[in-house]
Structure formats: structure tokens, C-alpha cells
Amino acid sequence: MRYLRKKITTxxxxxxxxxxxxxxxxxxxxxxxxxGMIVETEAxxxxxxxxxHASRGKTRRNETxxxxxxxxxxxxxxxNYYCFNVVTGPIGQGEAVLVRAVEPLEGLDLMRERRSYPxxxxxxTNGPGKLCQAxxxxxxxxxxxxxxxxxxxxxxxxxxxxxxxxxxPRIGISVATxxxxxxxxxxxxxxxxxxxxx
DNA sequence: GTAGGGATGCCCT
DNA sequence: GGGCATCCCTACA
Numbered sequence: 001m002r003y004l005r006k007k008i009t010t011x012x013x014x015x016x017x018x019x020x021x022x023x024x025x026x027x028x029x030x031x032x033x034x035x036g037m038i039v040e041t042e043a044x045x046x047x048x049x050x051x052x053h054a055s056r057g058k059t060r061r062n063e064t065x066x067x068x069x070x071x072x073x074x075x076x077x078x079x080n081y082y083c084f085n086v087v088t089g090p091i092g093q094g095e096a097v098l099v100r101a102v103e104p105l106e107g108l109d110l111m112r113e114r115r116s117y118p119x120x121x122x123x124x125t126n127g128p129g130k131l132c133q134a135x136x137x138x139x140x141x142x143x144x145x146x147x148x149x150x151x152x153x154x155x156x157x158x159x160x161x162x163x164x165x166x167x168x169p170r171i172g173i174s175v176a177t178x179x180x181x182x183x184x185x186x187x188x189x190x191x192x193x194x195x196x197x198x
Numbered sequence: 199g200t201a202g203g204g205a206t207g208c209c210c211t
Numbered sequence: 212g213g214g215c216a217t218c219c220c221t222a223c224a
Contacts, residue, residue, distance in 0.1 A: 042216070051216070061209055078217045079206025085216090098216060129217045172216050 004153035009086050009146065010069040013043035013095040016088040017183045022163055024154040025102055027135040032110050034135050036102030036125055037156065039188040042170045043181040044085070046094040050175040054094025064143045066094045072151060074132075074142040081129030084137050086146060086153075100171070100182070101126045103190040104134070111135075127192045166195075 001024075008019050020038050027034045044052040053062040053075070065073045065087055073085040073096050089095035102125045104111055111124045111134035118124060125131040132138070137151065146153050164186040169177055171193060184191055 044216075053216080056210090059210070075216085076208060077215055079208075079215090081206090081217050083216060100216085127217070170216075174215095 001154050001157070003147045004155050006070045006147055009088055009153070010090075011088060013045055013088045013097055014181060016086065017041040017043040017097040017181070018165055020086065020097060020099070020153070021165055021183060021185050022159040023156050024105070025099065025135070026152050026154055027137065028150040029136055032107055034107035034110055035105045035154075036131070036135075037105055038099055038102050039185045039190050040099075040101035040192055041183050042098040042100055043183075044096050044098060045181070046089060049179070051170065051173040051177075052094070052096075054096075058094070062094070065096050066092055067143065068145075070146050072137075072141055072144045072146055074137060074139055076139060077129070082132040082138050083128040084132055084135075098128060099131065100128045101188075101190055101192045102131055103188065122190050126190050 004023055009016055020041055023038055025036050025038055046054050049055055054065050058066050061075060064071060067087055068091055069088050071087045073087050074082055076082055083098060085096040085098050087096050104121055104124050115124050115134050124134045141151055144151055166184050166186045167180040168182045169180055170182045
């Protein structure tokens with residue numbers, strides 16, 4: 001298994017959001033390795049997208065979003081949580097993909113410990129704040145290049161074309177809610193919201 | 199099972 | 212000082 005080619009994180013955010021589904025997110029710390037498969041993403045566009053942090057220009061908080069594709073944009077939200085994004089646009093563009101949920105594959109004991117032992121394994125990583133807790137992701141990793149340790153994307157070569165992807169409205173935003181920029185692997189049990197509710 | 203609201207702290211206006 | 216790409220707990224059905 002190799003690191004994900006940088007190419008896949010470069011381009012229009014909609015396309016990258018779709019392409020990242022099924023690939024792996026890995027995180028190494030001295031406590032061990034944690035790995036999951038990406039099952040839910042959201043695209044945040046630079047233009048005509050009021051919900052995107054970059055839509056109001058560059059600030060200290062969002063400046064990595066305007067940086068190089070393939071870097072991590074991580075921000076702090078609601079006093080308690082972090083959200084993890086993959087920057088996708090050329091320098092100066094301000095586009096990114098929010099990773100909203102992964103299917104836990106390795107290091108489940110470590111995730112359980114970090115998440116205070118939820119009853120169900122899907123509650124380890126079925127939300128942007130939850131997966132950042134399970135993966136020990138915080139602002140010290142903001143700007144990190146995602147093709148190297150300790151936080152990196154890996155290729156899943158067994159993704160087949162039958163994997164059914166659906167586009168739905170994004171979650172948790174109050175503007176631009178009509179755009180279908182949330183992408184999910186249909187049928188996954190590890191989504192942040194039940195598919196039947198879509 | 200679903201709905202509603204409080205906690206929390208950093209960044210931006 | 213307001214708002215926020217969330218989570219969790221409580222109440223009620």
C-alpha cells in the first residue's frame with residue numbers, strides 16, 4: 001500500500017471530495033497507528049459558496065486553506081472540537097474538502113480510549129469532531145503535508161467502480177444549503193447521519 | 199428513536 | 212461580543 005498520489009488531492013473540490021472516498025486516512029503517534037477508510041466528505045468551494053471559510057478572504061484562521069493542495073487545514077470549532085480538511089486548490093484559491101466520517105479499521109482500542117469508550121464502534125469516527133478526537137488531530141497539524149507521517153493518506157487499490165457514491169446537501173451549515181456537495185459511500189454503516197434520512 | 203438546547207473557546211468584526 | 216463546517220445529554224414518545 002502506498003501513499004496517495006498528490007494528484008488526487010489536486011483539482012476542483014467536488015472532484016477531490018468524490019475521489020477521496022474509499023481511500024485511507026492514517027495517523028501515527030507514540031501510542032500507535034490509527035487507520036480508517038474515508039466514507040463521507042464535503043466540498044467547500046472558493047467562489048459563490050457562502051458556507052466556505054475562504055469566501056470572506058484570507059485570515060489567520062483560514063490561511064492554510066489558501067495554501068498548497070494536499071495539505072491539512074484544521075480549525076477549532078464550538079469551543080471543543082476540531083475539523084479536518086484536505087486543501088485541494090492551487091495556491092491562493094481557497095478550496096478544501098472536509099472529511100466528515102471514516103470507517104475505523106486499525107487501532108480501535110486507541111480510538112476507544114480517546115473517545116471515552118462509546119457503546120458502538122461507529123460512534124468512534126462518524127462525525128468531523130469525533131474523528132479528530134479518535135485520530136488525535138488538532139491545530140498543531142494545521143498545514144501538515146498529507147503525503148508523509150505522522151498524518152497521511154494511503155491508497156486503497158481495491159476500490160472498484162461499483163462503489164456507489166451519493167451526493168447530498170451539506171450538514172451543519174446555515175447558508176448555501178441547497179448545494180449537493182456532501183459525498184457518501186452509499187450503504188456504509190459509518191456515516192455521520194443515517195442514509196435513510198437523506 | 200427523535201428533538202431540543204447547553205457547553206465550550208477561539209477567531210473575527 | 213457574536214458566531215461557529217459539533218457533540219452529548221436530557222426529555223418525551
